[in-house]
Amino acid sequence: MAFLEVKNIKKKFGSNEVLKDISFSLEKGEVLAIIGSSGSGKTTLLRCLNFLEKADDGVISVDGNLLFDGSDRSTTSDKNIRRKRLHxxxxxxxxxxxxxxxxxxxxxxxxxxxxxxxxxxxxxxxHQKREEHEKIVAHAKELLDSVGLSAKEKSYPCELSGGQCQRVAIARALALSPDVLCFDEPTSALDPELTGEVLRVIRNLKSSDRTMIVVTHEMEFARNVADKVIFMSDGVIEEAGTPEEVFDNPKSERTREFLNRPGF
Amino acid sequence: MSITWPLFIQVTLRLLEGFETTCLIFALTLVLALPLGLVISFGSMSKFKPLAYITKVFVWIIRGVPLMLQIFVVFYVPRLIWDLPAFSRFNAVILAFVINYACYFSEIYRGGIESISKGQYEAGQVLGMTKTQIFFKVILMQVVKRIIPPMSNEIITLVKDTALARVIMVAEILKVAEEYAGYALIWPLFYTAVYYLAFVGILTLLFGFFERKLSYYKV
Incomplete structure (x- = not known):
């Protein structure tokens, strides 16, 4: 069984089917890029994985732990939702x-x-509490250093640039060592010149034990950093494969259309 | 009658006694209405719809009727209709003021709380924080910063609304000054303005201080 298993996820908002049967899996240390046009369900998928939305049906399991099973009421209640979110x-x-x-x-x-x-x-x-707290401080400083912002530890968000804010946000997300780190269009709110620094940080995070899912519009980044690419369209996975397969030899007509849009 | 020093000092001290009552009404109302307002705001934002509707109707009534009338109601209605032991004049004033101001505060709180972006809650949620932790550690400080200007406004209004207590013969400063007017001594009435202005001046400085204290971050 793969590290992250996502099977048959379905989600409706009213009569609007946003996710229609999404399945994929990811091995530990892999990076998955999810691409697709706006409204294709990419963000909703991430929100379902993080339990900010509750999927209507499907299965989510991480590292052998069943976190969500639409057919098993005991896994769909809000009980233990905080523990699940920490994955x-x-x-x-x-x-x-x-x-x-x-x-x-x-x-x-x-x-x-x-x-x-x-x-x-x-x-x-x-005494124990103080010791544990010191560990938290040390770890936080390490994380801030790893995103290149040791000098900014005392700065408030309003004193940081957009790119620096996003790097702090990445360090914050890493603080609880999640099994799978998700990025929801992490550079879409940034100027082109600030995009680079954030993408570099994400690229540097890639390691054998860090599993990541990145929803992005940065095709170059997806091609260079991801191990797997999924192209979503209208709530379904239209195409999935390695970057080479999806970008160089797309099988689906829709993927070809998306990748050949003017401006790419 | 000309103003002599002994008279001036006598009036000043007499007004000061009235001003004590004014300050007491102000302080008690503030201390009780601030937390009660938060409770009412939770009621009006409740996901349990009947509670939200009842709270909103209540706030509508309290905000829709003159405070003076509410003071009369609290003071006279319990004994006239149900033959209950009457509130003391002072307690009736406090009760009416607390309910009235709590309703105004609740709307300011609600505005502040609802203006915080959903993203702040979600950021707390994905970090495994509980609802209570999110409210007290993430949301509340941002709400406080946002509501200081409207709250200052409301609290300054409260200073002057205390003058309404005189309608049921509570001897706050204006009531005391009116008694002088009954003896054809008019100037103490105008003199009360000095007390109000000094009080509001201090409050204004205090609010300015809080605003500056919280200016280290932007929301």
Whole structure:
């Protein structure tokens, strides 16, 4: 069984079928790029994986853990939804950093909340708590360094450029070490000159144990970084394969049309 | 009658006593209405529709009827209709003020809370935070920053609304000044403006201070 298994995901908003039977799988350490025109369901798919939307049907499992099965009521309730969400991380198109906190605090907030709960449950001593907290700080600083922003740890989001904000957001998403990190058009809100720095950071994240799904309009990036590419259209996977297969030898007429749009 | 120093000092001190009552109405209303307003705003934003409707109708009534009338209702209605023991004059004023201001505050809170983008909640959710954590650690501070200007407005209005307490004979500053007017001494009435202006001046400085305190980030 693959690391990430997604089977027969369906999602409707009212009578509008946004996802019609989406299935794919991903091995650990692979990068999947999802391309397709606006309204094809790419974002909704990511939101279903992160449990921001509840799929109507289908199966999601990560590393052998069944997280969601539309036919099994015990997996579709909101119970344990927080635990399930921790398997996935999500980087938003509009960053969604917390404006009242510094870059470093943005990264530390969620781990701190989890530590607080753990400390209560396991009755950690003040000393243990302090030690754990120091680990969180150290890890957050490391992450900030890995996105090239050690110098900005005390800056507030309003003092950072769009590209820097998105890099902080990436570090924040990594803070809880999710199994699968998702990016929802991470560069669509950025100037072309800022796009590069963010894409470089994402490319550098690629490693043997980091599994990533990137919804993107950056075809060059998808071609160079992804191991797999999915082209979505009207809520279905129109074409899937390696970058070479999808970009150089598209089988579907729709994929060809999409890739041959003027401007590409 | 000419103004002599002894008279001036006597009036100043007498007005100060009335001003104490004014300040007490102000402070008690604020302390009680601020949290009650938050509860009411949660009611009007409730996903349980009947609760949301009832709350909205209640807010409509309270905001739609003069505060003066509400003071009369609280003071007279319980004993006239149900033969209940009456509130003391002061308690009736506080109750009417708290309910009235809580409703106004609730709408300011609601506006503030609903203006925070959905993305802020979702960012908290994907990071595994609970609803309570998201509200208190992420949303609340942003709401506070956004609502300081409208809240300042409302709180400054409250300072002057305290003068309505005199309709049921609570001796706040304006009531005291009116008593002098009954003896053909008019100037104390105008003199009260100094007290109000000083109070509002201090509040304005205070709100400015808070705004500057929170200006380190933008929402």
């Amino acid at each position: 996935f991380g999500l980087v938003f198109q509009s960053f969604n950093l917390f404006p009242q906190y510094t870059a470093l605090k943005n990264i530390m907030l969620a781990p701190e909340m989890l530590l607080k709960e753990r400390a209560k449950k396991e009755k950690l001593s003040a």
